[in-house]
Amino acid sequence: xxELRLDLATGEWVIIATERARRPHDFRRADAAGETPRETxxxxxxxxAMTPGELYREPADGxxxxxxxxxxxxxxxxxxxxxxxxxxxxxxxxLRRPGKGHHEVIVESPDHxxxxxxxxxxxxxxxxxxxxxxxxxxxxxxxxARLIIIFKNCGEEAGTSLSHPHxxxxxxxxxxxxxxxxxxxxxxxxxxxxxxxxxDLLDAELAQKERVLFxxxxxxxxxPFASRLPFETWIMPKRxxxxxxxxxxxxxxxxxQVLRATFRLLARGLGPFPYNYVVHSAPxxxxxxxxxxxxxxxxxxLTMLAGFEMGSRIFINTAAPEATAAFLRSLAPEAALE
Amino acid sequence: xxELRLDLATGEWVIIATERARRPHDFRRADAAGETPRETxxxxxxxxAMTPGELYREPADGxxxxxxxxxxxxxxxxxxxxxxxxxxxxxxxxLRRPGKGHHEVIVESPDHxxxxxxxxxxxxxxxxxxxxxxxxxxxxxxxxARLIIIFKNCGEEAGTSLSHPHxxxxxxxxxxxxxxxxxxxxxxxxxxxxxxxxxDLLDAELAQKERVLFxxxxxxxxxPFASRLPFETWIMPKRxxxxxxxxxxxxxxxxxQVLRATFRLLARGLGPFPYNYVVHSAPxxxxxxxxxxxxxxxxxxLTMLAGFEMGSRIFINTAAPEATAAFLRSLAPEAALE
Numbered sequence: 040x041x042e043l044r045l046d047l048a049t050g051e052w053v054i055i056a057t058e059r060a061r062r063p064h065d066f067r068r069a070d071a072a073g074e075t076p077r078e079t080x081x082x083x084x085x086x087x088a089m090t091p092g093e094l095y096r097e098p099a100d101g102x103x104x105x106x107x108x109x110x111x112x113x114x115x116x117x118x119x120x121x122x123x124x125x126x127x128x129x130x131x132x133x134l135r136r137p138g139k140g141h142h143e144v145i146v147e148s149p150d151h152x153x154x155x156x157x158x159x160x161x162x163x164x165x166x167x168x169x170x171x172x173x174x175x176x177x178x179x180x181x182x183x184a185r186l187i188i189i190f191k192n193c194g195e196e197a198g199t200s201l202s203h204p205h206x207x208x209x210x211x212x213x214x215x216x217x218x219x220x221x222x223x224x225x226x227x228x229x230x231x232x233x234x235x236x237x238x239d240l241l242d243a244e245l246a247q248k249e250r251v252l253f254x255x256x257x258x259x260x261x262x263p264f265a266s267r268l269p270f271e272t273w274i275m276p277k278r279x280x281x282x283x284x285x286x287x288x289x290x291x292x293x294x295x296q297v298l299r300a301t302f303r304l305l306a307r308g309l310g311p312f313p314y315n316y317v318v319h320s321a322p323x324x325x326x327x328x329x330x331x332x333x334x335x336x337x338x339x340x341l342t343m344l345a346g347f348e349m350g351s352r353i354f355i356n357t358a359a360p361e362a363t364a365a366f367l368r369s370l371a372p373e374a375a376l377e
Numbered sequence: 378x379x380e381l382r383l384d385l386a387t388g389e390w391v392i393i394a395t396e397r398a399r400r401p402h403d404f405r406r407a408d409a410a411g412e413t414p415r416e417t418x419x420x421x422x423x424x425x426a427m428t429p430g431e432l433y434r435e436p437a438d439g440x441x442x443x444x445x446x447x448x449x450x451x452x453x454x455x456x457x458x459x460x461x462x463x464x465x466x467x468x469x470x471x472l473r474r475p476g477k478g479h480h481e482v483i484v485e486s487p488d489h490x491x492x493x494x495x496x497x498x499x500x501x502x503x504x505x506x507x508x509x510x511x512x513x514x515x516x517x518x519x520x521x522a523r524l525i526i527i528f529k530n531c532g533e534e535a536g537t538s539l540s541h542p543h544x545x546x547x548x549x550x551x552x553x554x555x556x557x558x559x560x561x562x563x564x565x566x567x568x569x570x571x572x573x574x575x576x577d578l579l580d581a582e583l584a585q586k587e588r589v590l591f592x593x594x595x596x597x598x599x600x601p602f603a604s605r606l607p608f609e610t611w612i613m614p615k616r617x618x619x620x621x622x623x624x625x626x627x628x629x630x631x632x633x634q635v636l637r638a639t640f641r642l643l644a645r646g647l648g649p650f651p652y653n654y655v656v657h658s659a660p661x662x663x664x665x666x667x668x669x670x671x672x673x674x675x676x677x678x679l680t681m682l683a684g685f686e687m688g689s690r691i692f693i694n695t696a697a698p699e700a701t702a703a704f705l706r707s708l709a710p711e712a713a714l715e
Contacts, residue, residue, distance in 0.1 A: 046603035048574060049555075050562050053603040054693045063696065063704035066607055066679050067648045114685070114693045132581040133602045190684030198683025209685055217387075217690040220554070224388050236386060243470040264471045265384035265391040269404055310405045317688030338687055341404050345536025346528030347452070347547055349676055350655030352555040355392045355452045358401065366401035 040119055041138030043213065051216050054138060059112030075201050077151050081111075082203035084149045094143060095172055097165050104162060105169045106146040107208075114209060115140025121182060121212075139183045141210040145169050146203065153204050156302040163295035170208070170318065171291065174284040177210050178323035184210035186218060186322050189283070194313025196340040206316075214322050222322075222331065229330035237332035241275045250364045252304060253372040257290055258297045262360035269358035270309065270367075272301060272337040281321035283333040300375040301337065307370045308363075313340040378457055379476030381551065389554050392476060394452045413539050415489050419449075420541035422487045432481060433510055435503050442500060443507045444484040445546075452547060453478025459520060459550075477521045479548040483507050484541065491542050494640040501633035508546070508656065509629065512622040515548045516661035522548035524556060524660050527621070532651025534678040544654075552660050560660075560669065567668035575670035579613045588702045590642060591710040595628055596635045600698035607696035608647065608705075610639060610675040619659035621671040638713040639675065645708045646701075651678040 041056035075081075081089035084102065095107035109116075119139035127133045147166045148158060155163060170189050177184040191206035192199035214222075228236035241259050244250055250262045252272065259275050274297060280286060286294070305312065315338045321331040348354055379394035413419075419427035422440065433445035447454075457477035465471045485504045486496060493501060508527050515522040529544035530537035552560075566574035579597050582588055588600045590610065597613050612635060618624060624632070643650065653676045659669040686692055 044603040046601070046605075047566075047578065048562065049559055051603075052691060053605055054691060055604075055697055056693055056695060057697050057700070059695055063701045064646065066646075066677075066696065066701075067650075128581055128585055130577070130581055132578055133585070186689065188685060188688050190688050192683045196681060198681035198686075207685070209689075211689070211691065215689050215691045216558070220558075221387055224386065228385075239468070240385065240470055243466055243468055247466055247471070263384070265382040265389075266393075267384075267391055308402065308404075312405075315684030315687050317684050319688065336688070338684070339404075343534060343536035344682060345530045346653035346655050346676070347526060347545070348536075349653050350526050350528050350657065350674070351524065351547075351549070351553050353390055353392060353549065353553045355394055357394060358404065359393055359395050362395070363401045363404075 040116070041114055042135045043124075043138055045124065045134040047132055047134070049216070052213055054114050056112070056114045056138065075203070080151055080201070080203050082144075082146045082201065082205055083151050090144070090146075094176075095169055097169060103149065105148070105165045107169055107173055108144050108146070110142040110144050110207065113142035114138065115142050115183075115211060117141055117183060136212075139212050141177055141184060141208065143173060143208040145173070145189075145206045145208065147206060148204050151203050154302075155204075155299055156306050158299065160292065160295045160299060163299055164292045166206070167286075167291045167295055167298075170206070171284060171286055173208055174282070174320070177208075178282075178284055178326070183212045184323050186211045186214050187320060189318040191314075191316045193315070194311075194340065196313035196343075197315050210323075218322075222328075225330040235279055235330055235332055237275065237334065238279055241277065241332075249361045252301065252364055252367050253376065255293060255297055255376070257293045260297060260301050262364045264360065266356055266358075266360040267354035268338050268356060269341050270305060270312075270339040270363050271356075271360070272305065272339075274298065274301060274335040274337070275332065276334070279329075280333055281328045281331045282326040283318050283320045285326060286333070296376060298335070300372065303375040304367050304370060304372050305337070305339065307375070308367050309339065309341070314338060315340065379452055379454070380473050381462075381476055383462060383472040385470055385472070387554070390551055392452050394450070394476065396450045413541070418489055418539070418541050420444075420482075420484045420539065420543055421489050428482070428484075432514075433507055435507060441487065443486070443503045445507055445511055446482050446484070448480040448482050448545065451480035452476065453480050453521075453549060455479055455521060474550075477550050479515055479522060479546065481511060481546040483511070483527075483544045483546065485544060486542050489541050492640070493542075493637055494644050496637065498630065498633045498637060501637055502630045504544070505624075505629045505633055505636075508544070509622060509624055511546055512620070512658070515546075516620075516622055516664070521550045522661050524549045524552050525658060527656040529652075529654045531653070532649075532678065534651035534681075535653050548661075556660075560666075563668040573617055573668055573670055575613065575672065576617055579615065579670075587699045590639065590702055590705050591714065593631060593635055593714070595631045598635060598639050600702045602698065604694055604696075604698040605692035606676055606694060607679050608643060608650075608677040608701050609694075609698070610643065610677075612636065612639060612673040612675070613670065614672070617667075618671055619666045619669045620664040621656050621658045623664060624671070634714060636673070638710065641713040642705050642708060642710050643675070643677065645713070646705050647677065647679070652676060653678065
C-alpha cells in the first residue's frame with residue numbers, strides 16, 4: 040500500500056509507492072526495464088485477464104475499442120483507509136497518510152501500434168469519452184478524488200516503457216500546493232477583472248497570433264507565451280468550461296479532430312517524439328468555478344530537466360515559442376485538420 | 378540575449394534562452410547532440426581559449442586545478458539591461474524582461490575523467506572553495522543576483538552532454554515562487570517555534586536514524602523522509618549557517634570528505650549513475666536569516682519524470698527511503714569516509 044508523505048520544508052506531498060518497486064539493489068542502471076514487447080503486452084486483446092477488473096469499456100458488447108482498468112501498480116488506491124496524517128516521530132516532523140485515491144489506465148485502442156496522429160476521429164473521441172466518463176464517475180467521491188489528473192506518457196524519455204497506446208488517470212485526496220497556487224492566481228484575476236484568466240489568455244494569444252498553430256470554431260491551439268519546454272502546446276476550449284467532466288458530446292468530437300491535427304503537425308515538425316500530455320481541470324466538487332478553464336497541455340520531452348530546473352523550478356527553454364509556432368504554421372496546419 | 382517571461386497562470390518566471398538553440402527544425406530526435414569527445418573537450422587543459430574570459434582560477438599561477446568561466450551559452454547574462462518587465466500586448470498578458478544575471482561554469486579538474494568518488498579530498502575542497510568564492514563575489518551585486526543556485530548535471534539523463542567534470546552557477550534577478558514558498562514555510566516555522574526548521578529536520582533524522590547514511594562531526598547525510606526520487610540524498614551542516622557563502626575553511630575540507638564518501642557509497646550501490654546536485658542557500662543579501670540553512674541535495678536521475686509529476690508537481694517515488702538507506706548502510710559507509 041502506498042503512502043502520502045508531507046515534505047515539511049516545502050509543504051508539498053510526495054507519494055511513496057513501492058509496489059512496482061525494484062528492490063534497492065535493482066536500481067543499478069543495467070537493470071532498467073526495456074520496452075514491453077508486443078508478444079507479452081498486457082493491453083493487447085486476448086490478454087484482458089492480465090489487467091485487474093475492468094472499470095469501463097466501449098462499446099459495452101463485442102470487441103472493445105477503449106478499456107479502462109485499475110493500474111496494476113497503483114500510486115494511490117481506493118482500498119486504502121481514509122485517515123488523517125499521523126506522525127512517526129514524537130515531534131511531528133514526519134507526517135504520513137495512507138495513499139487513498141485512484142489510479143487507472145485508459146487503453147486507447149486494441150491496436151498495439153495505434154497513434155493519435157493516425158487514429159480515426161471517432162476512435163479518438165471514444166478515448167476522450169472514456170476520460171469524461173471516468174472523470175464523472177470519480178468526481179462523485181470527492182473525499183478520495185479532490186484532484187483528477189488525466190495524463191499520457193509516450194516514449195521512454197516521457198516516463199513509460201509500455202508502448203501500447205494508453206493514458207492514465209490519478210485522483211488524489213489532496214490538492215497539491217502548486218495547483219492551489221494556480222487556483223489562487225486565477226481567483227485573484229477573477230476578483231480584479233470579473234473575467235476568467237484562461238479565457239483572457241486564449242483571447243490574447245488568438246489576437247496576437249504569433250504563437251498560434253491553428254484554431255477551429257471551438258478550440259485554440261498555441262504555444263504559450265511562457266512555454267517551459269520547446270514545442271509546448273496548449274489546446275484550450277473557447278467555451279468557458281471549468282471541468283473536463285462538463286465537455287459536451289459535440290465538443291468531444293471536435294476536440295478529437297483538433298488533437299489529431301495537433302499531433303500530426305508536431306510529428307511533421309519533429310518526427311516521432313516523446314511527450315506527456317495533461318488534462319487540467321478544476322478540482323472535483325468545484326466545477327462551478329468561474330475563474331478556471333479546463334485545458335490540455337502537450338509537453339514534448341525533447342530536452343532533459345537538469346539541476347537548475349530541479350533546484351529552482353525555473354524552466355530554461357532553449358526555443359522561442361514564436362519561432363517554433365512559425366515553423367509549424369509553415370507545415371500546412373489546415374491540411375492536418377482534414 | 379535571453380529573456381525572462383512571466384507565466385500569468387502560475388506566477389512563475391520562465392527563461393527563454395535561444396542562444397544555444399537548435400533551430401526549430403533541428404529538434405528532431407536524430408539531431409540530438411551526443412557526448413563531447415575528449416579530443417575536442419573545451420574544458421581540457423590547452424583549450425582554455427575555447428571558453429570565455431576566466432573569472433576564477435586556483436591556484437593563481439601555474440597549471441590550474443579549478444577554473445570558473447562564463448557559460449558560453451548563458452541562460453542569463455550580466456550584460457543584459459536591468460529593466461522592469463514590459464508587456465508586448467496592450468492588455469498586459471505577456472510580461473517579459475531582459476535575462477539579466479549570471480551563468481558560470483566551474484571546471485572541477487584538469488582531468489577529463491575525474492570523478493567525485495575518486496578525486497582527492499583537497500581537490501574537492503578546491504572545487505567547493507571556488508563555489509564559495511563565486512558565491513561571495515556575486516552576492517555583492519544583489520540586483521542581478523537575488524538567488525544564487527550552484528548545481529551539477531552528470532550524465533545525459535541529468536541534462537548534460539559534456540562529460541568533463543564541471544558544475545554550474547546561475548544567479549537570477551528574481552526569487553522564484555517555489556523558493557519564496559519554501560522560505561515562507563521556514564519563516565512560519567521560526568515564528569512558531571523560534572527554531573530553524575532545517576536544523577530540526579536534521580536533528581529528527583539523526584535521532585530516528587532509519588534514513589541516515591552516516592554522520593560526521595559537522596554534517597549529517599540522509600535520505601529525507603519525503604524523498605521525491607529514489608536514493609535522493611541530502612547533506613546538511615550541523616552548524617546553523619543560512620548561506621553557503623559563510624561556510625568556514627575547516628568545514629569546506631570536511632564537506633569535501635563527506636561529499637566524496639557519499640558519492641562512493643552511492644556508486645557502490647548503484648554503479649555509475651546520472652545525477653544532479655543542488656546547493657541551496659538563503660537569497661543574496663538575506664544571509665542573516667535565522668530560519669534557513671544551506672544544504673546540498675543530491676538527486677539521482679534513475680527514473681523519468683512523467684506526465685503526473687509534470688502536471689501536478691506531486692512526485693511519485695517508487696523506493697522507500699528507509700529501504701534504500703538501509704541498503705547503503707550495509708555497504709560500509711565508514712570505509713567510504715577514509
